[in-house]
Amino acid sequence: MVVVVDTVSATPLRPRHPEKVNRPDAFSPPKPDWIRVRAPNSRGYADTRKIVRENGLVTVCEEAGCPNIGECWDKKHATFMIMGDTCTRACAFCNVKTGMPGALDALEPEHVAEATFKLGLAHIVITSVDRDDLADGGAAHFAQTIGAIRARCPATTIEILTPDFLRKEGALEVVVAAKPDVFNHNLETVPSHYLTVRPGARYFHSIRLLQRVKEIDPTIFTKSGIMVGLGEERHEVLQVMDDLRSADVDFLTIGQYLQPTRKHHAVMRYVPPDEFGGYEKVAYTKGFLMVSASPLTRSSHHAGDDFARLRAARAAKPG
Numbered sequence: 001m002v003v004v005v006d007t008v009s010a011t012p013l014r015p016r017h018p019e020k021v022n023r024p025d026a027f028s029p030p031k032p033d034w035i036r037v038r039a040p041n042s043r044g045y046a047d048t049r050k051i052v053r054e055n056g057l058v059t060v061c062e063e064a065g066c067p068n069i070g071e072c073w074d075k076k077h078a079t080f081m082i083m084g085d086t087c088t089r090a091c092a093f094c095n096v097k098t099g100m101p102g103a104l105d106a107l108e109p110e111h112v113a114e115a116t117f118k119l120g121l122a123h124i125v126i127t128s129v130d131r132d133d134l135a136d137g138g139a140a141h142f143a144q145t146i147g148a149i150r151a152r153c154p155a156t157t158i159e160i161l162t163p164d165f166l167r168k169e170g171a172l173e174v175v176v177a178a179k180p181d182v183f184n185h186n187l188e189t190v191p192s193h194y195l196t197v198r199p200g201a202r203y204f205h206s207i208r209l210l211q212r213v214k215e216i217d218p219t220i221f222t223k224s225g226i227m228v229g230l231g232e233e234r235h236e237v238l239q240v241m242d243d244l245r246s247a248d249v250d251f252l253t254i255g256q257y258l259q260p261t262r263k264h265h266a267v268m269r270y271v272p273p274d275e276f277g278g279y280e281k282v283a284y285t286k287g288f289l290m291v292s293a294s295p296l297t298r299s300s301h302h303a304g305d306d307f308a309r310l311r312a313a314r315a316a317k318p319g
C-alpha cells in the first residue's frame with residue numbers, strides 16, 4: 001500500500017488526501033498508446049511557471065496533475081484555481097489536496113488579473129476548490145475575480161468553472177450577475193456513479209444549476225463535461241447528454257479519466273479514440289453548439305479556440 005504525500009505545495013510534507021490514506025490500493029490497466037503527452041520542458045512552460053509563482057497563484061494544471069500541462073503552458077495557457085489549494089470535498093477522481101482551507105486572500109482577484117495581463121491571455125479560465133466552509137461557497141470571491149480581470153484586461157473573455165454551491169442560497173445569482181462569458185460546471189460522471197465518484201454532490205442539483213444560469217442570463221454560454229472510463233455504460237452517457245440539453249447547455253466536453261494515484265478510483269477502461277468520435281457525433285445531433293470529445297479533452301484544454309468556435313456556432317444558428 002502506498003501513502004501519497006503532497007509534493008506539489010505542502011511544507012512540511014503531509015498526506016495530500018488524508019481521508020484516502022487507509023484505502024486499499026486500486027490498480028488501473030497500463031496506459032494505451034493513444035494517451036501520450038508532451039514533457040513539460042519548453043521555454044514557454046518555464047515563462048508561464050515564473051508568472052504563476054511570482055503572483056503567488058495556484059493552478060489546477062499542477063494541482064490536478066493535468067496531462068496537458070506541457071502543451072498548454074508552452075502556449076501560456078494556465079487555468080487558475082482560486083480560493084486556495086485545499087478542497088472541502090474528497091472526490092474519488094480528483095488530485096486536489098483535501099482538508100480545511102485557510103482564509104480567503106483578499107488580494108487574489110488583483111493577482112489573477114495581473115497574471116492574466118502578463119500572460120497576454122485573450123481568454124482566461126478560472127476555477128476553484130469547493131469551499132463548503134464559506135457561507136456563500138466563495139461566490140462573491142468569484143465575482144470579484146471576474147470584476148478585477150474585466151478592469152485590468154477589458155478585451156479578455158472570461159470562462160469560469162465553478163463548484164456546485166450546494167445549499168448556498170443566492171450564491172449562483174451573485175456569480176451570474178458578474179457576467180462571465182462562459183459558465184462551466186462539470187457533471188464529472190453519470191448519475192449512477194455519483195455515490196462512489198462524486199459523493200458530496202447531487203446530479204440533479206448540478207443539472208439545475210446549469211439550467212438556472214441560462215434562465216437568469218441567456219447570453220452566457222453554458223458548458224459541462226464528464227470523464228469516461230470510470231465504469232459507465234454508453235446509454236448512461238447518452239442520458240447525460242439529453243439531461244444537459246434539457247438544461248439548454250451549449251458545450252459538452254468528454255475526456256478519459258486518468259487515475260492520479262492508487263488511492264483514487266481505478267481506470268476501468270481506456271476508451272478508444274473512435275468511441276470518443278462516436279460520442280461527439282451523437283452529441284451534435286442532440287443539439288449542442290460545441291462538443292469536444294477525445295482521450296485528452298479537459299474542460300479548459302484549448303478553451304480560447306473553442307470559445308471562438310462557440311461564438312461562431314451561436315451566430316450561425318438559425319433563429
Ligand code: SF4
Pocket residue numbers: 060061062066067068069070072073077078079298299300301302
Ligand atoms: S488542459 Fe486545462 S488544466 Fe490541463 S494544463 Fe491545460 S489549461 Fe491546465
